[in-house]
Amino acid sequence: MPARPMTRGSNVALTREIPGLKGVVLGVVLASPERVLNDNLVVATLLCDASSQVLSREHVVFFNQLTSPDTAVAQLERARASGDLEQVEVDLRGVPDDVVRIVVVAYINDGLGHRRSLGQLRDARVRVLDLADDTELVTSENLAPALSAETGLVLAELYRHGGDWKFKVVGQGYADGILGILRDHGLAP
Template sequence: MAINLSKGQKVDLTKSNPGLTNVVVGLGWDTNKYDGGQDFDLDSSVFLLNADGKAASEADFIFYNNTIGAAGSVEHTGDNKTGEGDGDDEQVKVTLSTIPSTIERVTFAITIHDAENRGQNFGQVSNSYVRIVNGDSNEELIRYDLGEDFSIETAIVVGELYRHGAEWKFNAIGSGYQGGLGSLVKDFGLDS
């Protein structure tokens, strides 16, 4: 049975699931009624961070146009441009055992594509979540529902996998940003 987390909670992943190496990080969302006349396209992205909390290069920014990173251990499975339907809207496959030792944190974000020009924000999004699934058994291990705490934000860091000694843990972050993807890229040490 999956562990449901609240904002700020941390849980060990590999210690309580011995032998776990392959996980799928599923991200999902729905859009509320919107009269702006433009499509609503949310995107998931991943930042591979070193001990200083920074991405070492643009290769450590994984998204729909750069789908593989961390020497092949992190793979974004593709862009969902509508968010329609049930289940995960986008997924990232992670092989924990082969992530290079220079990467301390694998941070997951959801952003709204072209939010400023389209007049869109996370106040128009509902049912956002991140979940960690055992990639071998398809069992949901961890789930974090982001709730309705966001209004004017255009980007959210939803959570991160991070090293703790020889183990991997998950942190439910739920931190909103204005300035969309550009603000995240800058915060994580990459200039857009």
């Protein structure tokens, strides 16, 4: 596993490098000196097919829908480890075969109307922990310095590749927030 933070676009073969890995926790770190922004940050997880299209509205895991239909992906009501704004547990063995990509996103709730942006973040990272013991396996670089007027961000994705699960740091910002992210993943409003 990489010792240094992973940069945008880099990936790692989790289950190939750790053959006994049964589940992971995706921990999202988002922090701003501005309390109003911190209070309006939302993390969501999109369960997608091979074409990066969300399978259905029930396959979006967030504060109003804490688990996927099969319960293999669940957003925790309270983070298990300190420092993470949100955490998502993934039972790698329980994820249905039609879910090929698990995309972790963040956005500002009502961000466009409040003149807030993710450019006001001082820290934006995602890390992967072993579900069995909370050992940190990998972490992304701080994605915040590259952000400016964006109100939505695709942080990373966990995806199947040749029978293994891989993790990729994405870091793609969206000026139109969650609407743009959902549109690009097949859930246009």
